[in-house]
Amino acid sequence: MNEITTDFDLDCRACPRLANFLDAVAKDYPDYHARPVPQFGVKNPKLLIVGLAPGLHGANATGRPFTGDYAGIILYEMLYKFNYSNRPESISSDDKLKLKQCRITNAVKCLPPENKPTGDEIKTCNVYLKNEINGLKKGTVILALGGIAHKSVLRALNLKQSEYPFGHGTEYHLDDKLILVSSYHCSRYNTSTKRLTPDMFENVFKQIDVLLER
Numbered sequence: 417m418n419e420i421t422t423d424f425d426l427d428c429r430a431c432p433r434l435a436n437f438l439d440a441v442a443k444d445y446p447d448y449h450a451r452p453v454p455q456f457g458v459k460n461p462k463l464l465i466v467g468l469a470p471g472l473h474g475a476n477a478t479g480r481p482f483t484g485d486y487a488g489i490i491l492y493e494m495l496y497k498f499n500y501s502n503r504p505e506s507i508s509s510d511d512k513l514k515l516k517q518c519r520i521t522n523a524v525k526c527l528p529p530e531n532k533p534t535g536d537e538i539k540t541c542n543v544y545l546k547n548e549i550n551g552l553k554k555g556t557v558i559l560a561l562g563g564i565a566h567k568s569v570l571r572a573l574n575l576k577q578s579e580y581p582f583g584h585g586t587e588y589h590l591d592d593k594l595i596l597v598s599s600y601h602c603s604r605y606n607t608s609t610k611r612l613t614p615d616m617f618e619n620v621f622k623q624i625d626v627l628l629e630r
């Protein structure tokens with residue numbers, strides 16, 4: 417299992433609505449992780465990927481970000497293709513998958529009802545993302561998947577949302593330290609509606625390769 421790097425509380429109940437929802441989910445699905453989902457990946461990544469939140473039958477079930485649902489299939493295939501991992505798929509938190517130069521996290525660590533965290537929940541959980549981003553080395557690329565992840569990164573860095581609008585393929589050099597690249601989220605909805613095509617997603621990883629001189 418890859419190393420977890422930042423302070424993280426698996427028993428966090430700072431968002432009462434989410435904590436209560438997870439209690440109910442744990443009763444319905446006793447085999448599920450059904451707790452805050454920690455980061456997955458290496459200690460000093462060159463690439464930090466930020467998603468939105470665990471999915472009910474994905475990360476919330478397996479305890480690893482983007483594992484067990486449709487979005488994860490696409491993401492882990494792409495990570496393998498671009499040599500960020502030793503396997504093209506992530507099956508469970510105890511498979512042999514290892515990430516290289518990369519770590520994956522979520523803006524909100526607990527499963528939200530209908531995949532929709534409230535503004536307050538996003539704000540509350542931002543403390544974990546902030547800790548994580550503060551520990552990144554100069555030159556690290558942050559890939560935000562979707563608008564909420566994008567805004568959460570800016571919030572963690574105390575940057576104005578209006579100065580860094582979200583868009584697919586946007587690239588911002590932040591404080592001469594970190595580079596924020598954003599993409600439409602690789603969700604089933606976005607891919608089935610062709611809002612995000614495989615080529616579009618691959619081009620984002622090519623863009624990151626250039627930035628990281630890989």
Ligand code: SF4
Pocket residue numbers: 428429430431432434435452524525526537540541542
């Ligand atoms: S979403 Fe984050 S802050 Fe809220 S309860 Fe879960 S881990 Fe804690």
